[in-house]
Amino acid sequence: MPVGFEQIALVGEKVRLRPIREGDAPDAYRLVDDEAVLANLAWDGPTDEAEIAGTYRRWVAEMKAGEACHLAIESADKAGLIGCIDVRFPRHPQQADIGYWLGVPYWNKGYMTEAVRLVCYLSFRHLDAARAYATVFVGNNGSRRVLEKNGFSVDGTLRSHVFKRGQFVDSWFLTLLRSEWDASQGGFSPRYEDIVVAKGE
Numbered sequence: 001m002p003v004g005f006e007q008i009a010l011v012g013e014k015v016r017l018r019p020i021r022e023g024d025a026p027d028a029y030r031l032v033d034d035e036a037v038l039a040n041l042a043w044d045g046p047t048d049e050a051e052i053a054g055t056y057r058r059w060v061a062e063m064k065a066g067e068a069c070h071l072a073i074e075s076a077d078k079a080g081l082i083g084c085i086d087v088r089f090p091r092h093p094q095q096a097d098i099g100y101w102l103g104v105p106y107w108n109k110g111y112m113t114e115a116v117r118l119v120c121y122l123s124f125r126h127l128d129a130a131r132a133y134a135t136v137f138v139g140n141n142g143s144r145r146v147l148e149k150n151g152f153s154v155d156g157t158l159r160s161h162v163f164k165r166g167q168f169v170d171s172w173f174l175t176l177l178r179s180e181w182d183a184s185q186g187g188f189s190p191r192y193e194d195i196v197v198a199k200g201e
């Protein structure tokens, strides 16, 4: 397992992933403070831009400590955050928990499908994951489709999984095993990668 994410750059045909920084807060606030995005996230959203800046400052520290990998999504040909994707290992060092959102103007162009592909590559090839997983509110068919296009399948439904705006919401639980990824996408490599991860003893 890593003890610190020192440098992460992953570039595909459509998107580029790089570490979140505090200076991303204005772009993130403009795009995430949108009901179309927030309705599908466990997070209820920011109160203001300063809150996001504080969160991103904490995320930079988490990356340095190897606790989680928080990445900005940029389009491959233009700098500037258009969404976020992160991978955490909250329960076991080989269980990669993937979460993401994308600003509405960028939906349905294949961006998140590729971002998830790049993060699976990072998790299985570089971070020794045995399984990647994601939870998706039941009915969020676009997100489920993104994962299924990357080889994930639905293990089942987590009933009353998240308390969102006064009511419990069910979630689909989707997983991708390393053996499945090896068989279907093991030959995948990004257009460009530059990954430096500090390892423990």
Ligand SMILES: CC(C)(COP(=O)(O)OP(=O)(O)OC[C@H]1O[C@@H](n2cnc3c(N)ncnc32)[C@H](O)[C@@H]1OP(=O)(O)O)[C@@H](O)C(=O)NCCC(=O)NCCS
Residues within 6 Å of the ligand: 036, 037, 038, 040, 041, 100, 101, 102, 103, 106, 107, 108, 109, 110, 111, 112, 113, 114, 134, 135, 136, 137, 140, 141, 142, 143, 145, 146
């Ligand atoms: C879900 C989300 C990440 C998808 O990102 P995206 O870049 O638009 O996804 P892609 O373009 O790579 O792929 C979307 C796929 O879902 C399909 N899709 C989109 N909306 C759909 C819907 N309502 N029902 C069924 N399929 C849908 C698209 O047709 C596409 O599939 P295709 O390539 O087979 O045509 C984005 O809409 C988003 O950020 N939503 C709000 C936050 C969120 O839901 N985060 C995930 C929480 S688990």
